[in-house]
Amino acid sequence: MKRYPTHGPERAAAVRRLFSGLARRYDLVNDVQSAGLHRLWKRRLLRGMELRPEQRLLDLACGTGDLAWRAASRTRVVGGDFSTPMLVRARARRTSGAAPSWTLLDGLALPFHSGSFDAAVVAYGLRNFADPPAALRELFRVLRSGGRLGILDFGKPPQRFVRAAYDRWLRMAPPLLGFWFFRDAEAYAYIAESLAAYPEADGVSAWLRAAGFGGVRFERLCLGAMTLHRASKP
Numbered sequence: 001m002k003r004y005p006t007h008g009p010e011r012a013a014a015v016r017r018l019f020s021g022l023a024r025r026y027d028l029v030n031d032v033q034s035a036g037l038h039r040l041w042k043r044r045l046l047r048g049m050e051l052r053p054e055q056r057l058l059d060l061a062c063g064t065g066d067l068a069w070r071a072a073s074r075t076r077v078v079g080g081d082f083s084t085p086m087l088v089r090a091r092a093r094r095t096s097g098a099a100p101s102w103t104l105l106d107g108l109a110l111p112f113h114s115g116s117f118d119a120a121v122v123a124y125g126l127r128n129f130a131d132p133p134a135a136l137r138e139l140f141r142v143l144r145s146g147g148r149l150g151i152l153d154f155g156k157p158p159q160r161f162v163r164a165a166y167d168r169w170l171r172m173a174p175p176l177l178g179f180w181f182f183r184d185a186e187a188y189a190y191i192a193e194s195l196a197a198y199p200e201a202d203g204v205s206a207w208l209r210a211a212g213f214g215g216v217r218f219e220r221l222c223l224g225a226m227t228l229h230r231a232s233k234p
Contacts, residue, residue: 012106012130016082019063019128023085026064041226042067042123045152048230051075055118058142059100060107060135061125065090068100071121078117080105107135115144123152127198136211143233149213155220155227156200162223170195201227 022029030038046067051057051074059068062079063086071077077100081087087102105111107129120139129135139149157163199207201218204227208216213231220227 012082015128015130020083020085023064023083023089026086026089027066037222038124039066041152041221041228042070044221045121045123045150045228046071046074048228049119049121049148049150051119056116058110058112058117058120058139060110060120060122060139061128062086062090062100062102063123063125065093065100065102067121067123069093069095072098072100075119077101078103078112080107080110082106108138110138110142112142114141115147116142117147118144119148119150121150121152124154126151126153126204127194132198133207133211136207136213140212140233145233147233149208149229149231149233151204151229153204153227154195154198155224156195157224158200158220159223166223166225201229204229 019026049057049071051071053075055075057071057075057077059065059071059077059079062068062081063083065079065087068077068079068090076098079087079090079100080103081090082105084104087104090100091102103111107125108131120143122135122139126132126135143149157166198204201220201224205216205218208229208231212233214234215232216229217231218227218229
């Protein structure tokens, strides 16, 4: 398995290289890996954001833009990511209706004025940042008072036997998919490695509160294999 530094510039550079290499078949692998369920979870994430046409949403770590394009039918969207190949795929995804704006950015130093957004979402991106608490502080800064945040990511099932089966699946299935689609088993082995340093749901909630967010709550999906956090800026 490749080893990714747990924090700092070295981690950011390694993760950027990884996802840039995955961009071409990223959507296909996500569909296969989750049996298409990631689309349902992303819809659930957006439903709770209470978006209105006049509002502005930031999709941070937007990847290939599937969530940003879906949200663009409801509100004005800015999709930001640190991988140019991912943003190229996002722009090429064009569907009918209004298009998001796309921005190459560093999630730890967002290029937006304070209070620029009414809402923000991060889907499968928070654990990839070199410093997740710093990314949450930046999200807090760019949200207006009353702004809403939604985070969807892998979770850690609370039931012991479910977690044991889930951990085994993470160590076996994603690397097989990485080899099948990219001839690189280590590419998707990163998921299990990144989760080792990522806290459980209560830990992410503590990060959110430390960043200044209120109304912090979460729900476990798929027996806790996925977690959806919601919070707001007072």
